[in-house]
Amino acid sequence: GAVVSQHPSRVICKSGTSVKIECRSLDFQATTMFWYRQFPKKSLMLMATSNEGSKATYEQGVEKDKFLINHASLTLSTLTVTSAHPEDSSFYICSARDSTGGGGNQPQHFGDGTRLSIL
Amino acid sequence: RKEVEQDPGPFNVPEGATVAFNCTYSNSASQSFFWYRQDCRKEPKLLMSVYSSGNEDGRFTAQLNRASQYISLLIRDSKLSDSATYLCVVNDRYGGATNKLIFGTGTLLAVQP
Numbered sequence: 144g145a146v147v148s149q150h151p152s153r154v155i156c157k158s159g160t161s162v163k164i165e166c167r168s169l170d171f172q173a174t175t176m177f178w179y180r181q182f183p184k185k186s187l188m189l190m191a192t193s194n195e196g197s198k199a200t201y202e203q204g205v206e207k208d209k210f211l212i213n214h215a216s217l218t219l220s221t222l223t224v225t226s227a228h229p230e231d232s233s234f235y236i237c238s239a240r241d242s243t244g245g246g247g248n249q250p251q252h253f254g255d256g257t258r259l260s261i262l
Numbered sequence: 263r264k265e266v267e268q269d270p271g272p273f274n275v276p277e278g279a280t281v282a283f284n285c286t287y288s289n290s291a292s293q294s295f296f297w298y299r300q301d302c303r304k305e306p307k308l309l310m311s312v313y314s315s316g317n318e319d320g321r322f323t324a325q326l327n328r329a330s331q332y333i334s335l336l337i338r339d340s341k342l343s344d345s346a347t348y349l350c351v352v353n354d355r356y357g358g359a360t361n362k363l364i365f366g367t368g369t370l371l372a373v374q375p
Binding site: 192 | 303305311362363364365368
């Protein structure tokens with residue numbers, strides 16, 4: 144089945160550090176990938192939609208200069224949390240949908256998630 | 263009103279029980295529907311898509327009522343391994359070809375031995 148790989152799975156770093164998270168679709172191409180954040184006991188919240196070869200689309204309230212997204216190829220999107228602070232500590236998850244055949248209403252497949260802890 | 267609403271539970275049921283989860287969504291133009299399962303501190307995993315005619319996968323049955331904007335998931339013969347949070351997910355179209363998944367807050371199921 145479709146596999147999405149996310150790396151790293153766990154990051155612990157000091158306040159002020161920038162952290163890059165990678166999301167790869169391993170056996171399919173994805174023109175669009177999605178980045179979510181989930182706080183404990185809360186639902187996944189979409190942060191932004193990553194579009195291959197163009198700018199990401201950010202959800203309301205998400206700072207684009209804080210969360211930099213790059214989707215340089217059909218199989219890789221990266222999220223960089225710049226100058227991270229303790230309030231950025233969360234579970235970040237990416238997802239992708241096979242874009243062949245239009246993508247359409249195909250289900251999204253999620254990466255394993257990255258647990259970010261800022262001290 | 264939340265875009266996707268679910269009873270957060272928890273639902274505590276004995277092994278072998280049948281349990282049903284419900285979900286309502288607010289956007290009548292929603293395109294497609296899914297149930298995902300999320301284990302504690304893990305990523306969501308697709309359990310099943312939900313089709314208008316209803317669909318079954320082993321012990322799991324999903325139903326969709328577009329008129330009432332209501333989705334359900336029925337689990338028969340519950341197993342201990344079914345314990346997880348079940349996420350109701352709606353795929354909405356917001357212009358062009360970009361679809362957006364809207365997640366419910368999830369319903370926690372705890373199956374007791």
